[in-house]
Amino acid sequence: MGNSKSGALSKEILEELKLNTKYTQEELCTWYQSFLKECPTGRISKEQFEGIYARFFPDANPKAYASHVFRSFDTNNDGTLDFKEYMIALHMTSSGKADQKLEWAFSLYDVDGNGTINKSEVLEIVTAIFKMINVEDQKNLQEDENTPERRTNKIWDFFGKKEKDKLTEGEFIQGIMNNKEILRLIQFEPQKVKEKLKEKKH
Ligand SMILES: [Ca+2]
Numbered sequence: 015m016g017n018s019k020s021g022a023l024s025k026e027i028l029e030e031l032k033l034n035t036k037y038t039q040e041e042l043c044t045w046y047q048s049f050l051k052e053c054p055t056g057r058i059s060k061e062q063f064e065g066i067y068a069r070f071f072p073d074a075n076p077k078a079y080a081s082h083v084f085r086s087f088d089t090n091n092d093g094t095l096d097f098k099e100y101m102i103a104l105h106m107t108s109s110g111k112a113d114q115k116l117e118w119a120f121s122l123y124d125v126d127g128n129g130t131i132n133k134s135e136v137l138e139i140v141t142a143i144f145k146m147i148n149v150e151d152q153k154n155l156q157e158d159e160n161t162p163e164r165r166t167n168k169i170w171d172f173f174g175k176k177e178k179d180k181l182t183e184g185e186f187i188q189g190i191m192n193n194k195e196i197l198r199l200i201q202f203e204p205q206k207v208k209e210k211l212k213e214k215k216h
C-alpha cells in the first residue's frame with residue numbers, strides 16, 4: 015500500500031526478497047530504482063515482458079516462451095509482474111537453487127496449472143523453446159531431438175511415460191534428478207538470459 019511515487023521499497027517486500035533470493039538489501043534497492051525507471055507504474059505487463067525478451071533475442075521469436083515464463087512468475091495471477099514477482103523471476107532464472115528451479119520448471123510446463131503435466135504441455139513449451147533457437151544452431155542438434163515433436167518424445171520416454179500418462183511434480187523433479195539429460199532437454203540456456211539481463215541493467 016506504499017506510495018509508489020516515494021520510490022521506496024516497503025519493508026515487508028524487502029524482507030521477503032532477502033529471504034527468498036541471494037540479493038542484499040543494497041542490491042534490491044538499486045534494482046528497485048532501475049525497475050521504477052523502466053516501469054513507472056511498478057508493474058510489468060505481459061506485452062512489456064515479451065518486449066524485453068524480444069530485445070534480448072532479436073534473431074529469434076521469443077514471444078511464446080516469454081508468455082509462458084510470464085505466466086509462471088505471475089504468481090497472484092493478476093496479469094502483471096510486480097517488483098517482487100520480477101525479482102523472484104530474475105533470481106530463479108539465474109542463481110536459484112536447483113530444487114527451486116525444478117519447482118519453477120514444473121510450473122512452467124504445467125501450462126494449464128492443474129498440478130500435472132501431460133505430453134501436449136511438454137510439446138507446447140518445447141515448441142516455444144525451439145522458436146528461440148536460431149536456425150543454424152538447430153542444424154547442430156542431434157537427430158532424435160531436432161524438432162519439437164522428436165524432443166518431446168525423447169523427454170517423455172525418459173520419464174517412462176505412455177502417450178496419455180501424466181507427470182506429477184514429484185515424478186517430474188525426481189525424473190530430472192535421476193537423468194541430467196532431461197534437464198538439458200527441457201531448458202533453454204538460462205545462463206544466456208542472465209548475462210543479457212546483467213548487461214542491460216549495468
Ligand atoms: Ca502478478
Ligand SMILES: [Ca+2]
Pocket residue numbers: 123124125126127128129130131132135
Ligand atoms: Ca497441466
